[in-house]
Amino acid sequence: MDSTKAPLLGKTLDELTQIVLDLGMPKFTAGQIASWLYGRKVASIDEMTNLSVKNRERLKECYEVGATAPVHEMRSVDGTVKYLFRTPEGDYVESVYIPDADRATLCVSSQVGCKMNCKFCMTGKQGYTNSLTAAQILNQIYSIPERDTLTNVVFMGMGEPFDNLDEVLRALEILTASYGYAWSPKRITVSSVGLRKGLRRFLDESDCHLAISLHSPFPAQRQELMPAEKAFSIVEIVDILRQYDFSKQRRLSFEYIVFKGVNDSLIYAKELVRLLRGLDCRMNLIRFHAIPNVDLEGADMETMLAFRDYLTQHGLFATIRASRGEDIFAACGMLSTAKQQANKQNNETV
Structure with missing residues (x-):
């Protein structure tokens, strides 16, 4: 887990919507991210394959999924x-x-x-x-x-x-x-x-x-x-x-x-x-x-x-x-x- 990046996990749909708008991504992308997080429970942003490569890279600059395994x-x-x-x-x-x-x-x-x-x-x-x-x-x-x-x-x-x-x-x-x-x-x-x-x-x-x-x-x-x-x-x-x-x-x-x-x-x-x-x-x-x-x-x-x-x-x-x-x-x-x-x-x- 990269301490310099904020976790997407724990974000509500409203919060995800604000994130994607701030990054210049389409509003509907927030729902896609929520589906990957809470429906499919992905381990990384790279797995969010219905987001364009450009948008995934943009998202990865500041954010990560933020899940960590038990120690x-x-x-x-x-x-x-x-x-x-x-x-x-x-x-x-x-x-x-x-x-x-x-x-x-x-x-x-x-x-x-x-x-x-x-x-x-x-x-x-x-x-x-x-x-x-x-x-x-x-x-x-x-x-x-x-x-x-x-x-x-x-x-x-x-x-x-x-x-x-x-x-x-x-x-x-x-x-x-x-x-x-x-x-x-x-x-x-x-x-x-x-x-x-x-x-x-x-x-x-x-x-x-x-x-x-x-x-x-x-x-x-x-x-x-x-x-x-x-x-x-x-x-x-x-x-x-x-x-x-x-x-x-x-x-x-x-x-x-x-x-x-x-x-x-x-x-x-x-x-x-x-x-x-x-x-x-x-x-x-x-x-x-x-x-x-x-x-x-x-x-x-x-x-x-x-x-x-x-x-x-x-x-x-x-x-x-x-x-x-x-x-x-x-x-x-x-x-x-x-x-x-x-x-x-x-x-x-x-």
Whole structure:
């Protein structure tokens, strides 16, 4: 990848149109370029053979496709694959491919590190370094061998999507637009702690599914687990969500990691039912993957089953998310952290 050239990947049709007009090319050329990028997923401008040689050369002076392959991958015995991508600045981000029967889901990252510093998240321990561009977000899809078999994409990797909303929305436009991937918004889920500055805008500008990280229905305890609670309470989040219709195309879900002895008893289940009563939503219960230097443990399956059954019996549909890839640094941020630490050690010994 040539750092002196701008990537075409991640450009919307409007942006591609401006590029070709600025270069003195016909306006319709923008649609051709979009088709090569998002339909045929070419590796180079030279492959865009319905552009004249002159226009290809003109385009290559300032632009390139901008796709880069993963620098490392880890494959689990259950078929899960964790990919590691390097940014031009030398940082690392992860995406995870998760096959499951007739579904193939890719979990993508939106930032290098994260500002949210959730107690249970390895990415938060890295701190925040940078936000990814739409090109870098889409590259996680574009550059893996399983790209054409994907059925779903979830923005649940490294970073807080609502803290990088302009680039996330640009990526979502390309994924769902007729000139882009032409996916149904139903195939895409964006997960967030629920930042005020992004929540309403996302709900107004996108039809993709929404998942809110909840993890405790009690604000004081949620703040201990998720410092973002202090700025924007789960109670305020739920109040805003009640103003939107989730009964049709868009699905609303809440993510709830079940921690042993922390948020796994009946009082928590009862409060979740009370907090979310009347809201058209579902609850995803998640097993905790232990991370270094964090005094949290995952609840056992018997406890999780009882928790799920209570919620469902009291009108809050709940499922237990299958745990995948435990043998390959399953927790988000683990692989990139290990890579960064290894590079730092190597540099110190040189």
